Amino acid sequence: MAKRRAGNHSSKEVAAVEGSTRKIYKQKGTGGARHGSIRAPQFRGGAVIFGPHPRSYEFSLNKKIRKLGLISALSLKKRENLIIVLDELKAQGYKAVLMLKKLKGLNATASLLVDGSVDSAVLGSISNLPYVDALPVAGLNVLDILKHDKLILTVDALKKIEERLL
Template identity: 50%
Template sequence: MKTQVLNLDNKASGEIELNDSIYGLEPRPDLIQRVVVWQLAKRRSGTHKVLTRGEVDRSKHKLGNQKGGGGARHGQRSAPLFVGGAKAMGPVPHSHEFDLPKKVRALGLKHALSAKAKAGAIVVLDEAKASEPKTGALAKKLAALGAVKALVVDGEFDANFALSARNIADIALLPTAGLNVYDIVKSDKLVLTTAAVKAIEERLA
């Protein structure tokens, strides 16, 4: 499918053909959800931990006689039964990561891009360059493009553009190599440069 290419002044700069096998699919929320869950599981630190019975600093001596005490038979004060004791079967450090086939990951990315295309939430720029590092000026230009909460994707960012964009709320810059489903989904607009479109096609076609 064809879409219009704009420049930062919101003026037409030609047209570009978007590959239907990447941007023209019928979006499948289940695939997108699978990839997002996989991404979020990978980034979990998994360092949550509680003290076990062997680590609680309490007396390890038997509380009383086995028989004749008139109550239950107890061993250590560190048992989970007592206040200040250990937690039974509590969390220990471990990885939350799991495997997801490469084909599913690639398909999830295609469906996330197709979802944005279907919603009319993709803006294609001829290039993401700024003549000087001016945050206010760039914010106005992006707002005119409808990119208030947006993800801007380019192969290699211009230094002035990167400096101008870094203090704009809800604007994220991402190199093409780091394009992922989660960042696409959480942004309202996806701003792609023509170089990014070409790189995505080479990666996914």
């Protein structure tokens, strides 16, 4: 989830702060410290030294570690009997009520639907359901598996997942 962080926090270096570059007062004879610019960090409204700058918090995981995480998330759902396998995933039109009835029949109101290729009618019928998402096998990830209570797979999706993980 680190990739989702905005990372747009920023502070100004000396060159970016507005203000004159003239010497504040003469070098000698004032009894004060020697200063060159009002933009220096010790002055109010001055620069910030080594402050934050926009950056990406994204990091990459090795393929084997990513695969291992997916295997462990799926095995956790299997161990807790939270995986439902269907022959096919079809929606009767774009009605959320019909899909909700179908999910209540499976006792899976907060669920992740995974199919080989997700049908547009399925996407339309779950778009207004708050805790239901649909993904193709290629988009299957650990966060979504753990976030949802039940995992509903089709037989086609199950075969593709086995190919992907073996």
